[in-house]
Amino acid sequence: MKTNIITLLIAAICFLPLEAKAQVIFEKVDSHIPFAEMISEIELVPLDTDTVNMLRTEIWCKHGFCPVPEVPIHSIGPEIIVTEDAFILPDHGQDRIYRYSLDGKFINSIGSTENEDQMTLNTQLYDGNVHIFYTQPDVAACYRPDGTLICSEKIEDAGFEGWMTKEGRLAWYGYGSGRPGRLGLWKGKDSTTFLPTDAKVLYLDLDVPIFTRYGKDVLFIDGTRSTVMQYRKGKVREYVDIDLGEFEINDSYYTYDNSMEAAMEMMSKPFGLVERYVLDGKYGFAEVTVQDQTVNEYYGICRKGKWIWFSPGIPNIHPFVSSFKTIKGKTIYAIINPDILDNMQEDLKVKITTVLKEKPDDFIIAKIHLK
Numbered sequence: 001m002k003t004n005i006i007t008l009l010i011a012a013i014c015f016l017p018l019e020a021k022a023q024v025i026f027e028k029v030d031s032h033i034p035f036a037e038m039i040s041e042i043e044l045v046p047l048d049t050d051t052v053n054m055l056r057t058e059i060w061c062k063h064g065f066c067p068v069p070e071v072p073i074h075s076i077g078p079e080i081i082v083t084e085d086a087f088i089l090p091d092h093g094q095d096r097i098y099r100y101s102l103d104g105k106f107i108n109s110i111g112s113t114e115n116e117d118q119m120t121l122n123t124q125l126y127d128g129n130v131h132i133f134y135t136q137p138d139v140a141a142c143y144r145p146d147g148t149l150i151c152s153e154k155i156e157d158a159g160f161e162g163w164m165t166k167e168g169r170l171a172w173y174g175y176g177s178g179r180p181g182r183l184g185l186w187k188g189k190d191s192t193t194f195l196p197t198d199a200k201v202l203y204l205d206l207d208v209p210i211f212t213r214y215g216k217d218v219l220f221i222d223g224t225r226s227t228v229m230q231y232r233k234g235k236v237r238e239y240v241d242i243d244l245g246e247f248e249i250n251d252s253y254y255t256y257d258n259s260m261e262a263a264m265e266m267m268s269k270p271f272g273l274v275e276r277y278v279l280d281g282k283y284g285f286a287e288v289t290v291q292d293q294t295v296n297e298y299y300g301i302c303r304k305g306k307w308i309w310f311s312p313g314i315p316n317i318h319p320f321v322s323s324f325k326t327i328k329g330k331t332i333y334a335i336i337n338p339d340i341l342d343n344m345q346e347d348l349k350v351k352i353t354t355v356l357k358e359k360p361d362d363f364i365i366a367k368i369h370l371k
Contacts, residue, residue: 021237021238021239021240021241022239022240022241023240023241023242023243024240024241024242024243024286024300024302024307025243025245025307026242026243026244026245026247026272026288026298026300026309027300027307027309028296028298028309029298029309029310029311030296030311031310031311032310032311032312032313032318032320032345032347032348033310033347034308034309034310035299035301035308035310035312035320035348036345036347036348036351038301038303038308038370038371039348039351039368039369039370039371040351040369040370040371041351041352041353041369042348042351042352042353042354042366042367042368042369043352043353043354043366043367043369044336044352044354044356044364044365044366044367045087045102045103045104045354045364045365045366045367046104046338046356046360046362046364046365047089047100047104047106047360047362047363047364047365048100048104048105048106048362049360049361049362054361054362055077055078055089055091055094055096055098055362055363077091077335077337077363078090078091078096078098078335078363079091079092079123079209079325079326080325080326080333080335080365081123081125081130081326082326082328082333083125083145085101085102086099086100086101086102086107086145087099087100087101087102087104087365088100088110088123088125088130088145089363090120090122090123092119092120092121092122092123095112095113095118095119095120096109097109097110097111097120097123097130097132098110099145099146099147104365107146108146108147109147110130110132110143110145110147111123111130111132111141111143111147113134114134114137114139117136118134118135118136118137118139119134119135119136120132120133120134121133121134121135121158121159121160121161121162122161122162122163122209122210122211124162124163124164124211126164128145129142129143129144129145129150130142130143130144130145131143131162131164133155133158133161133162134158135158137154138154138155138156138157138158139152139153139154139155139158140152140153140155140158140162140164140169141153155169155186156186156188156189156191157171157184157186157191158171159171159172159173159177159184160172160173160174160177160203160205160210161209161210161211163211163218163220165185165218165231166233167185167187167233167234168185168186168187169185169186169187170183170184170185170186170211170218170220170231171183171184171185171186171191172210172211172220174203174204174222174223175197175199175201175202175203175204175223175224175254176199176200176201176202176203176204176259177203179193180193180196180197180198181193181194181195181196181197182194182195182196182197182222182223183195183220183229183231183236185234192234194231194236195222195229195236197254199254199255199262200256200257200258200259200262201224201253201254201256201259201262201263202259202260202262202263203223204223204224204273206221206223206273206275206289208221208275208276208287209276212276212277212278212279214230214278214279214280214284216232217230217231217232218230218231218232219231219239219277219278219279221274221275221276221277222274223273224249224253224266224273225249225274226241226242226243226244226248226249226272226273226274226288227239227240227241227242227274228240228241228242228274228277228286240277242274242277242286242288244272244288244290246270247270247271247272247290248271248272249266249271249272250265252265253265253266267291270290270291270292271290271291272288272289272290272291273288273289273290274286274287274288275287275288275289276324278326278327279327280327280328280329281329283327283329283330283370284302284327285299285301285324285327285332287324296311297311297312297313297315297321297322298310298311298312299311299312299320299324301370303370313343313345316340317340317343318340318343318344318345319336319337319340319341319343319344319366320334320336320344320348320366323335323336323366330369330370331367331368331369331370332367332368332370333365333366333367333368334365334366334368335363335364335365335366336363336364336365336366337363337364338359338360338361338362338363338364341359341364
């Protein structure tokens with residue numbers, strides 16, 4: 001999916017009222033300079049490197065993703081969960097979840113799969129503990145941050161991603177799953193269905209987190225729809241529309257009786273996908289991919305109610321392309337490939353306040369502090 005897609009990364013940092021649906025309009029700006037002008041400093045946190053606990057150079061063949069046996073390939077990189085005293089980095093492509101100190105020292109691993117067929121769906125920090133959702137078989141497990149198992153139980157219909165709430169467990173199904181709705185809420189063996197659909201389209205695996213916490217609420221992206229949804233106390237509503245303009249997928253896509261014909265309809269012109277939307281107080285970011293004949297990537301940051309758009313650079317050359325993971329206050333957390341760190345644009349490089357004695361072997365966490 002990533003190979004044939006133009007990625008538009010939109011980082012939106014805005015407070016949105018809980019009662020009204022907002023709208024965000026994308027503007028194409030082919031320059032990284034507006035981004036540099038918003039940054040006060042960039043801290044680099046290289047992750048601890050050893051031959052055992054390493055995220056970047058594992059052979060990713062467990063689930064058939066390795067085209068040539070014993071040839072190392074890099075995963076798309078881990079996610080980041082930021083706590084008061086640690087970073088938790090889930091890399092579901094490798095079924096690894098590692099915990100590091102805030103200065104990048106390895107502390108412990110968390111969780112493990114039961115067998116070769118079991119896969120990690122996603123990870124959530126809830127009530128101070130790490131919740132991991134697995135499939136094949138469907139299991140929800142809970143661990144203390146130090147890796148101690150608290151509970152593990154088989155669950156009904158894990159879907160493609162799970163999320164714990166006070167009302168029960170959310171399960172994401174999306175379009176094309178054959179279920180009557182795109183979202184389910186499970187409490188034991190009882191379930192409630194949200195976002196009903198009978199669309200005969202293929203399920204689109206975005207390979208990014210569906211759910212994210214915003215205060216006491218849950219925000220989630222909705223597959224091929226450009227509307228970000230909100231779950232709150234047993235209710236679901238539209239939260240914000242990201243207006244993709246010419247990249248919007250036509251409503252006719254959902255009316256086809258044949259999933260392949262629907263896919264051909266979608267791919268007949270450039271189209272966009274909202275892949276990430278994260279808020280923390282008055283700040284946040286989103287990620288959108290758009291397929292076209294060329295690869296272009298963009299971010300936008302909303303500060304004091306104003307959106308500022310920019311391009312982070314060229315994929316696989318400039319390190320901030322496809323790197324944003326989460327945000328805390330005014331700080332954006334990104335994952336950087338050390339192999340392309342030196343390619344960072346000069347007016348971004350001068351913002352770095354960390355001196356690295358040598359090039360790290362594992363990923364680097366970049367803490368981007370906004371003015």
